[in-house]
Amino acid sequence: MTLDDGATGIGADRRRWSADRDLCDGQTEVVDASDRSIRLAASLLQAGHIVGIPTETVYGLAADAANPDAVARVFAAKRRPSDHPLIVHLGEAASLSNWARRIPPQASRLADAFWPGPLTLVLDRHPSVLDAVTGGQDTVALRMPAHPVAQQLLRVFGGGLAAPSANIFGRVSPTTAHDVCAALGGAVGLVVDGGPCEVGVESTIVALEGEEVAILRPGGVSPEAIAAVLGRRARAATLGAMRAPGMLASHYAPATVLDLCSSDDARARAAELISTGMRVGVLSLARIDVSGAAVAWDAGGEMAVFARSLYQRLRQADDEGLDVLVVALPPDAGLGTAIRDRLRRAAHRPQMSGKGERKR
Ligand code: TXA
Ligand code: MG
Numbered sequence: 001m002t003l004d005d006g007a008t009g010i011g012a013d014r015r016r017w018s019a020d021r022d023l024c025d026g027q028t029e030v031v032d033a034s035d036r037s038i039r040l041a042a043s044l045l046q047a048g049h050i051v052g053i054p055t056e057t058v059y060g061l062a063a064d065a066a067n068p069d070a071v072a073r074v075f076a077a078k079r080r081p082s083d084h085p086l087i088v089h090l091g092e093a094a095s096l097s098n099w100a101r102r103i104p105p106q107a108s109r110l111a112d113a114f115w116p117g118p119l120t121l122v123l124d125r126h127p128s129v130l131d132a133v134t135g136g137q138d139t140v141a142l143r144m145p146a147h148p149v150a151q152q153l154l155r156v157f158g159g160g161l162a163a164p165s166a167n168i169f170g171r172v173s174p175t176t177a178h179d180v181c182a183a184l185g186g187a188v189g190l191v192v193d194g195g196p197c198e199v200g201v202e203s204t205i206v207a208l209e210g211e212e213v214a215i216l217r218p219g220g221v222s223p224e225a226i227a228a229v230l231g232r233r234a235r236a237a238t239l240g241a242m243r244a245p246g247m248l249a250s251h252y253a254p255a256t257v258l259d260l261c262s263s264d265d266a267r268a269r270a271a272e273l274i275s276t277g278m279r280v281g282v283l284s285l286a287r288i289d290v291s292g293a294a295v296a297w298d299a300g301g302e303m304a305v306f307a308r309s310l311y312q313r314l315r316q317a318d319d320e321g322l323d324v325l326v327v328a329l330p331p332d333a334g335l336g337t338a339i340r341d342r343l344r345r346a347a348h349r350p351q352m353s354g355k356g357e358r359k360r
Contacts, residue, residue, distance in 0.1 A: 028052075028185045030177045033149040033194045041192050042156040050074055052166045052180040053153060054194025055145040057118045057202050057220050058173040058311070059180045060089070060163030061188060062153075071132040071162055077187040080169040085135035086162040087120050087203070090144045091154030099142055099160060101126050106230060107208045113229045116146035118199050118220025122207040133162050143203050149194035165202060166191075172252055172311045172346070175200050179315065200308035201338045206234060218338040220307075256281075256317040256325050258347040263288065263328035270326040281320060283313050284328035295320055307335045314346060 031037040033054070041051045045062060048070040053062045061077060063070035065088045075082055088099055093111050096103055100123035107121050125140035134140050142160075145151065154161060165173035166180045166188070174180045177193035204219035206226065213234040215223060227233045261269050266288050273280045274292040281295040282288055285306050290296060297313050299306035317325040327343055330336040 028181045028188055028191060030181060030191045030193050033192050035152075037192055038149065038153050038156055041153055041190060042158075044190060045070070045153075045157050045161065048073070049190070050077060050188055052174075052177065052184070052188050052191030053150055053161075053163065054147050054177070054192060054197065055089070055150045055163070056147045056197060057145075057199045058175055058197055059166045059177065059191075060150075060161075061166035061180075061184065062089070062161040062163040064157075065133055065160040065162035066130065068130055068132050071130060074162060074164065075132075077184055078164060078167070078169050080164065082132070083135045084169075085137055085141060086133050086164050087141040087143050087205075088129075088133060088160040089150065089154060089163050090142060090160055091151060091157075093144055095160070096123075096142060097126075099126050099129055099140055100124060104208050104210070106211075106213055109229055110206060110226065111144070114221050114225070115144040116151065117144075118146070118203040119143060119226075120203045120205045120217075120219075122205060122216065139207070141205060147194055147198075149192060153192070170253060172254055172314050173202060175308075175311050179311075196308075198308065199304075200310055200312075201335070201342060204338070207237070218341045220335070220338065222334045223337055224334065252311075252314075252342050252346045254314040254318050254325075254346060256314070256322045258314075258343065259324050259326045260329055260343055260347050261326065263330075266290075266326055266328035273324050273326065278323040279321060281317055281322045281325045282328070283317075283325055285330045288328060290326075294322060303330060303335045303339070306330055307339055310339055310342065 044051055045064050048067050050061055050063045050073045053060050061074055063074045093115050102124050107123060120141050120143040122139045122141045125134055125138060129140045167173050167183045174183055175197040177191045180191045199220040202219045204221040205217040207214045207216050213230060214237045215234045216237045263284060266284060267290050270280050270282050270290040270293055279294050282290050282293050283297045285299050286301045287298040329340050332340055
């Protein structure tokens with residue numbers, strides 16, 4: 001494809017977007033990833049627009065991390081509280097020192113082992129990092145995504161991209177370009193479609209302070225893999241610790257009520273709910289047959305498939321109009337740790353008292 005500045009190339013694409021608006025006639029345009037669409041996305045980002053982008057974990061809502069107005073647009077589109085910090089996505093590990101004041105040896109070891117990939121490092125921020133990105137904290141979260149489209153975009157863009165998951169704050173993260181449109185349609189002008197996300201759950205967030213290593217959010221890199229690199233288990237941070245204000249108990253929530261149980265209990269639990277007249281779905285790692293279930297989804301025993309399809313299943317549960325989705329929790333190991341974490345947050349309903357409240 002020609003990348004010219006004439007009537008048909010990037011120049012024409014670009015002219016359809018005004019320099020000071022995020023919306024293109026209030027419409028969200030989804031474009032297949034190509035050299036041309038990536039150039040368009042980079043040029044919009046350089047002009048301070050926000051763009052939906054694929055990563056290997058979930059889709060992100062990207063903005064120039066060095067432009068406070070662009071970052072403010074991300075918070076507005078997501079309806080996200082402003083003290084809730086963003087992850088900065090980098091095209092190469094070499095640029096880490098532009099963003100972090102100090103890079104402890106353990107951080108270098110983890111970056112060497114897992115970048116590009118689903119690992120975020122929380123490090124002491126470089127003085128030049130915007131407060132809007134860090135939520136005013138002394139630290140900054142950094143990651144180098146593995147998705148080839150994200151990588152190419154970062155190369156063409158040439159700086160850091162602040163990108164939270166491209167969903168309304170507190171809701172299920174998007175794993176397809178279509179999900180981004182459904183969640184943020186109209187609030188983001190362009191979404192680059194890079195296909196469904198491979199990993200399906202967000203990056204693992206690791207904080208490093210001196211010798212102390214803590215996992216603030218389990219994710220696409222397992223605690224076991226991190227321990228293998230560091231030579232010891234990282235501490236799991238306590239829920240709600242200020243270091244990770246994103247770790248709210250109620251997060252990643254679908255409208256459908258989730259009933260979490262062990263795989264041994266799932267069949268009996270689902271049968272009991274079905275007998276009360278409820279429309280019940282079942283989600284499990286390996287197949288569980290329940291007569292009368294509206295849907296029974298399983299991951300064929302593959303944890304990676306469970307992670308990859310998890311958010312899609314939570315969305316489908318809403319689409320199916322289920323009263324309850326009974327979920328057999330996978331083992332707490334490998335990606336199972338992240339899956340259990342997300343399910344626990346999705347199931348947390350402090351004010352929930354019954355069926356009548358399920359559609360929020
Ligand atoms: O896989 C991912 O990490 C995806 C993709 C798009 O890269 N991004 C993502 O971003 O999940 P978001 O904003 O939905 O979640 C980022 C989390 C939040 O919980 C936030 O509080 C935490 O990272 N975070 C960001 N900066 C931090 C910091 N300096 N210290 C502690 N936690 C931080
Ligand atoms: Mg998120």
